[in-house]
Amino acid sequence: MTAPAAERRSAPVDTLRSALAADLLRARSGWRLPGLLVLAVFLDSLSIVGTASTQLDKLHGGALDPAELTNSLLRLGFGGLLFATIFGVLLCTTEFRCGSIARSARAAGGAPRLLLVKIIVALVSGALFGLLAAGSALLATGLVLTSRHAPVVVNGETWYSAIGVLAVSTLGCVWGALLGWLGRAQVATLLAVITWTLLAEPAVLAAVPSVGRFLPGGAQTSIYRDFANPHTLATHWGYLLFCGWLALAAGAAVVSSRRRDLL
């Protein structure tokens, strides 16, 4: 006996929906999400306060445009990106580490479908990091400038930068999830991501900017519009390039999920 057509069609959707609900619940359980969000906001704000104190003299001396100061401080919200990426890595590697990946993959209807679930959950979580990073950066910039009697100048560029900060964290979490899926080993993947993001990539960007701008970090710089470096790509190319990196990582993850044993 075969199931009615409507039932056959809805079964994979229901499967995906329940796997998604479970994974969203998993993502917001435990200390990882609140802990990393708090850390991201705290360090971003600290960075804004610290940078403002060094830049205010230039502003008061007339060497810096108030609008440029506001926007450059706001862009420091990009620091949330690292924490969003780390959270993305944890989304996948925690499951591999404790073995719950087996149940999650069964629930989703297979490893490739679980990968899709992870990407969606990473997008949602990354958006949360992005919203908080952009919001707290706006707030911290406003507070630090007004407390030092400096003007807060909001223009079109301010909003583009805020959108960039939001986008870079959102996509960064997906990037982390894909790297976590590929790396599997939690500590090794985290160390690799942190070392790459904080040391290796900035070194390449500084030493060979014409090459570095095409790396994921270079693309992210374009997205949050840090044009201090003349090699930075235009924002739309940054989005396109980073989406290309995501597509590459997603392709590798799909191949990995079809060829490697899950557990």
Place this chain on the structure above:
Amino acid sequence: MAAPALVHLTGVGKRFGAAQALDGVELALSAGRVVGLVGPNGAGKSTVLKAILGLVQLTSGSVRAPAAGAAAKIGFVLDPPGLDPAHTVRRHLEIVRLTAGASRDQCARLSARCGITGFAAQRIRTLSTGQRQRVAITSALLGDPQVLLLDEPTNGLDPDAIRWLHSIIREQAEKGAAVLVSSHALAELQQVADEVIVLIGGRVRFAGPLTTLLAQRDVETLEEAYFGLSRQPPDQQPPDQQPPGQR
């Protein structure tokens, strides 16, 4: 009429690099039957369970088993048991409940039946090995699975808990589930298994009713039969390789 086979492995082979973990494994799990899977370390017992769950890429052969999906058609306890140490027991079960398509009522009833209600608010990292095993078994039972796969389920359990587990296993079989228990605890396994599969070096050395194995070896315990079989070269085996559930 024989009970229908819910899981069927046909000529399953699996290599890990140069090592042949499984070699032409044939087995069937039938509704209402408890099958014990025994063999030395490295025999491929866990790989058989993973093959049934579709977690490993087979080198050869095929597996027919209830498809993956939201309803927990296959419940399982593997090693590692899939418990995130950062979660509370309650949160863990809520996550599993969502994937298993079980109701909150069933989850509460099962938690009480499995004796985990008392530590439901604790984080998994704070639990003892036995408590974790109870949580893992509860997770496996959520959603009334048609097939239950248990890898060393008595690990860390005290004698009372082992007796409790046996009652759970029999209860599941009586409800029509096919149960596969992989274990080194042969005396315990003998108390619950209807059929036995002896896996040595990735090959099935015996598959059939426990009573047949004991009669063939002219012994009284599974332990004696297992040691006799495992010390016998493969070419002196009786040609009884028919998967259980097929006879």
